[in-house]
Amino acid sequence: MENPIDLKYSKDHEWIKIEEDVAIVGITDYAQDKLTDIVFVELPQIGKYVEQYENLCVVESVKSVSDIFSPISGKVVEVNKVLEESPELVNKEPFGGGWIAKLQIRDKADLEKLMTSEEYNEFITGKE
Amino acid sequence: MTENKKKTPLYNAHVNLGARINDYHDFLMPILYDSIISEHQNTRCNASLFDISHMGEIVVEGEGATELIQQVITNDVSCIRNYQALYTPICNVDGGILDDIIVFKFLPEKYLLVVNCINTDRDYDWIKKFKTNATSICNISEQIALLAVQGPKSEEIIRDVYGDECATLPRFQFTEITHNSIDLTISRTGYTGEDGFEIFVNQVNCEKVWNTLLEKGKHLGLKPAGLGARNTLRLEAGLSLYGNDINESTSPFEANMGWAVKFNKPDFIGKDSLSLQRTGGIQKKLIAFKMHDKGIPRTNNEITHDNKVIGKVTSGTFSPTLKIGIGLGSVLKFFAEPNSHININIRGKSYAATIVHTPFIKKDKQI
Numbered sequence: 001m002e003n004p005i006d007l008k009y010s011k012d013h014e015w016i017k018i019e020e021d022v023a024i025v026g027i028t029d030y031a032q033d034k035l036t037d038i039v040f041v042e043l044p045q046i047g048k049y050v051e052q053y054e055n056l057c058v059v060e061s062v063k064s065v066s067d068i069f070s071p072i073s074g075k076v077v078e079v080n081k082v083l084e085e086s087p088e089l090v091n092k093e094p095f096g097g098g099w100i101a102k103l104q105i106r107d108k109a110d111l112e113k114l115m116t117s118e119e120y121n122e123f124i125t126g127k128e
Numbered sequence: 129m130t131e132n133k134k135k136t137p138l139y140n141a142h143v144n145l146g147a148r149i150n151d152y153h154d155f156l157m158p159i160l161y162d163s164i165i166s167e168h169q170n171t172r173c174n175a176s177l178f179d180i181s182h183m184g185e186i187v188v189e190g191e192g193a194t195e196l197i198q199q200v201i202t203n204d205v206s207c208i209r210n211y212q213a214l215y216t217p218i219c220n221v222d223g224g225i226l227d228d229i230i231v232f233k234f235l236p237e238k239y240l241l242v243v244n245c246i247n248t249d250r251d252y253d254w255i256k257k258f259k260t261n262a263t264s265i266c267n268i269s270e271q272i273a274l275l276a277v278q279g280p281k282s283e284e285i286i287r288d289v290y291g292d293e294c295a296t297l298p299r300f301q302f303t304e305i306t307h308n309s310i311d312l313t314i315s316r317t318g319y320t321g322e323d324g325f326e327i328f329v330n331q332v333n334c335e336k337v338w339n340t341l342l343e344k345g346k347h348l349g350l351k352p353a354g355l356g357a358r359n360t361l362r363l364e365a366g367l368s369l370y371g372n373d374i375n376e377s378t379s380p381f382e383a384n385m386g387w388a389v390k391f392n393k394p395d396f397i398g399k400d401s402l403s404l405q406r407t408g409g410i411q412k413k414l415i416a417f418k419m420h421d422k423g424i425p426r427t428n429n430e431i432t433h434d435n436k437v438i439g440k441v442t443s444g445t446f447s448p449t450l451k452i453g454i455g456l457g458s459v460l461k462f463f464a465e466p467n468s469h470i471n472i473n474i475r476g477k478s479y480a481a482t483i484v485h486t487p488f489i490k491k492d493k494q495i
Contacts (some may be wrong), residue, residue, distance in 0.1 A: 036148075037165045039446040040424050040453075042475070058475065059422050062164040062446050063356055084422070 001029035004095055008111055009120035010071040012053070015095065016114070018105070023072055025056065026099040027090060033062045040089045042077040042103055052073065058070050059090065066120045074103035078086040106108060136181035137156050137331040138338055143354060153246045153371075154180040156356040165354065167353035168448040171320055172489075174349025175279030178339055178358055180326075181334070184248030184269040186241040187254065192262030194236045200397055201231065202257050204390040208233055213300045213315055216388050217380045217400030221406060224376040227251050227385065228368065230317060231373050232302060240313075240328075242274070244370040244425070258397075273334035277341060277350070278324035278361070279375060280362065285345040286325050286473050290314060319358065321365025360445050363454060366416050366486020372427060373414060373442040373456045381405050381412045382458070386425045412439065414463040419453035423479035428492060430473040431457050438463045441472060449489050454483075 001079040013031035016023040032038065040060040045058060050056050056070040078100045083089060090098035134155045142149065147158035157180065160167060166190070170176055174177070195203050203216035212233055212405065218226045227247040232240040232389070243251045252267045255304045259265055277285055287295035290307055294314045297303060301349050302315030310333045318324035342350060372375055372385045379402065389402055418426065419491030430437050439459030447454040466485050471478045 036160060039165075040422055050267070060446070061147050062360060062448070065426060113327075 003120050005115040005117045008114035012069040014071045016071045021105055023103045023105050025098050025101050029094045032091045032094045037062050038087045040084040041087045044076045046076050047078045073106045076101050077104050078102040137181055137334040138179045160356045164356035165448045167357035170351050171279045175281040176353035178276040178353055180276050181273040182245040183274050184243040185272045186269055188239045190263040192260050195450045196259055196263050197239050197257055202389040211302055216310040221378045223398040225374050225378050236278050246371050247304045262481045264341035273329050273331045275327045278318045278320040278322045282324045285348055289344050349417035363445050364447055364489045382412055384411050412458050413461045415459055415464050415483045416456050417481040418484050420480040424453040424473050425455035427473045431459055432471045433463050454488055
């Protein structure tokens, strides 16, 4: 699966998509493939404030528990409730229906620390 | 990183199949090929082929073989005939479980013990301590590969490949055959809660057997499955895993294996301590539980009752069949009654669960 060019990426394999003051956060295709079958997403609390690279929420595969880190600082304004019943969407549509949360951005300067799709492609190629 | 790790003879075959390889107690083993859930479901619906060559094999032979086996195990091999297999704990003098194994009786003078990979060396050293000159003991783990065909289609697959003699084996019986000039020992045993067979073969011939099974079993849905699915399958069947659910500080009574302790046989190691436990009772007990809602229990999560800690989770997972979290745990015996409500503390949050009977999944034909 291609890493969409309109997203920004973190080294922890999360992506964000900017829609005005709000950022949609999810995990990348690379991340979902490494995690395998996702069976539970512990969604963050609405209103929770997270710092950049801090723990946003937890996803669980059959075998393991993984922390999801927020690519930017901000306040959680919406969560993807669909994942409560269909966590496998994170595997099937990591860049679409499998989004995790929407954050109100505190400081757009955070975005400069993130990778473009091209940089991220290179980053994960180096890991294989 | 991989230099000191052990590989089964199928390591390259697994890599070529695209397996995700992980270290499992110093063995580089396939955890999954495609996905744990699909491999789990294929085992429940069709059949899967597992490489379980990490398991240890110890041969005990000679005039004193039966006597030695009887001394080190808590179950009773005089209850089984030749070419039958028996599940049994091995205990220390305090009645703590050193390992849980399957004893394959070829003759009263020849037994094969299949042991957990983490215990192979310790079991060998332990049993050797009690042997006399009339007996020899040999660790053949590095010569023997072990494959498992598990699932409702396994009988048909074994019939297609090895014929009726193998396919009609009753549970916990085994036979020796030569197929395409390869010597095999085939038993109707397994660790998945499904009907199934285990095949012992010399490591040299292992890949041929693996390939033959995959090729001939393909039309019946046979696919390779990794240790990830093996774990979710055994948990759904309510089977303990040594090192997780049972260890040296667990007794067979605490682990619901009292049925495998036979006091009506000559003296055996741990007998006195186990007798005391039988009359005096036990403090803790292994239970199985099912979550009410979301939340997946994991090893070492606290188990609580009325906000009091009563034990901890020893194994937990998401059950691919029930689509909910399930687990095994050790709790104070007072709280171990089936149908009781308990709570599992997962990342600081309390999740409701109920103690249940095992297996979690009932099958018509079950190992």
